[in-house]
Amino acid sequence: MSPTGRTDPPGLDPDRLRAHLERERPGLVRGPLVAELIEGGRSNLTYSVTDGTGRWVVRRPPLGHVLATAHDMRREHRVISALRPTAVPVPETVLLCEDESVLGSPFYVMEFVEGTPYRTAAQLTAIGPERTRRVVLGLADTLVRLHAVDPQAAGLADFGRPDGFLERQLRRWGKQLEASRNRELPGIDALHSALAGALPVSPAPAVVHGDFRLDNVLVGDDDSVRAVLDWEMSTLGDPLTDLGLLVMYSEQEPVPGSPISTTRNAPGHPDPAEIVERYAAGSGRDVSALPWYTAFAYFKLAVILEGIHYRYTLGQTVGAGFDRIGQLVPLFIDNGLATLRKG
Known part of the structure; x- marks a missing residue:
């Protein structure tokens, strides 16, 4: 609890933040935060x-984090700032602070954007089938706009290494799997090998979000995407990895008790084929190899979930x-x- 009796959230001291903002952006803050x-x-x-009066958003790494590269505030701040002048809806950044004496870690501040993050089918059901269809197809249109950004013109030409992108991604997630392997997982090695043996030829590189899905955007009252959030996995790479992940989330059936949000059962929700068709028409890209990208998305999420399960078995989750x-x-x-076999 703060000296004023205010209960502050862990990881953010409003008084220290206010003092820093007053130094760096005089006049922005008008009272206690x-x-x-x-x-x-x-x-x-x-x-x-x-x-x-005003409202802002602060992003910082998790408490006690050790992998600085996985929680790089500079990269997040850079990509959002670079995309702000483009057709991609992102919040306006206020400042980046890499002085850990302020909040205990690097952080950045951006504007607060009004909007709804639709995370469940029930939320979409409440707005009706016509609006649901508009929201989901708007998500595909937003992805088209993101992948249309010229990295060179946006100042992001050195934001990643597109050459060998898919091979590195597959290798990275394979290593992640080995780091948390403590039980038999039938089919996981076969899936990894099948993906490695059928690497598609990537299209021209684009700015890739890395976790593009409905609950990572804010939707306005007019059903348009107001802001794309959570850029921590963004890079330059194969744009179809974003589409494959979006399709995976769009076709995933809800599982009772699952923490994976799925909205596909909401009335009016476009099916995955229509989302792909919308993206292909808007982007002009060849999406014939999409089953590989969707299967890779399933593999990646399986590895992520297995890592969470592994930490649970060690008593490291709360x-x-x-x-x-x-x-x-x-x-x-x-x-x-199954997706690879269908492809």
């Missing part, structure tokens, strides 16, 4: 802060639902193999 943690983040911590994560992994493996 109050902060609250925004729930729903997958990795980096996100806070809403207000002085009673919260409800982690005991069921391990049961989901075989489902994603099977779906990945």
Whole structure:
């Protein structure tokens, strides 16, 4: 609790933040700041802060993090700032602070954007089938706009290494799997090998979000995408990895007790084929190899879920639902193999 009796969220001291903002952006803040943690983040911590008049968002790495490269505030701040003048809807950045004496880690501040993150089929059902269809197809249109950005013109030509991108990605996630392997997972090695043996030829590189899905955007009252959030996995690479992940989330059936959000059962939700067709028409890209990218998305999520399950078995997770994560992994493996066979 702060000296004023205010309860502050872990990882953010509003008084220290205000003092820093007053030094770097005089006149921005007009009074004491109050902060609250925004729930729903997958990795980096996100806070809403207000002085009673203005409102901003602060992003910082998780408490006690050790992998600085996985929580690089400079990269997130850079890509959002670079995309702001483009057709991609992103918040306006306010400042980047790499002085760890302020909040205990690097962080950045950006504007607060009003909008709804649709995370469940029930949320979409409440707005009706016509609006649901508009929201989901707008997501595909936003991905087209992102992948149309010229990295050179945006100042992002050195934001990643597109050459050998898919091979490196597959190798990286294979290593992640080995780091958390403590049980038999039938089919996981076959899926990894099949993906490695059928690497597609990537199209021209683009700015890749890395985790593009409905609950990582804010949707306005007019059903348009107001802001794309959570850029921590962004890079330059194969744009179809974003589409494959979006398709994977769009076709995933809801599983009772699963922490994986899925909205496909909402009335009016376009099916994956229509989402792909919308993207292909808007981008002009050849999407014939998409089954590989969707299968890779299943593999990647299986590895992520297995890592969570592994940490659960070691007693390193806190919260409800982690005991069921391990049961989901075989489902994603099977779906990945089935997708490759269909392709």
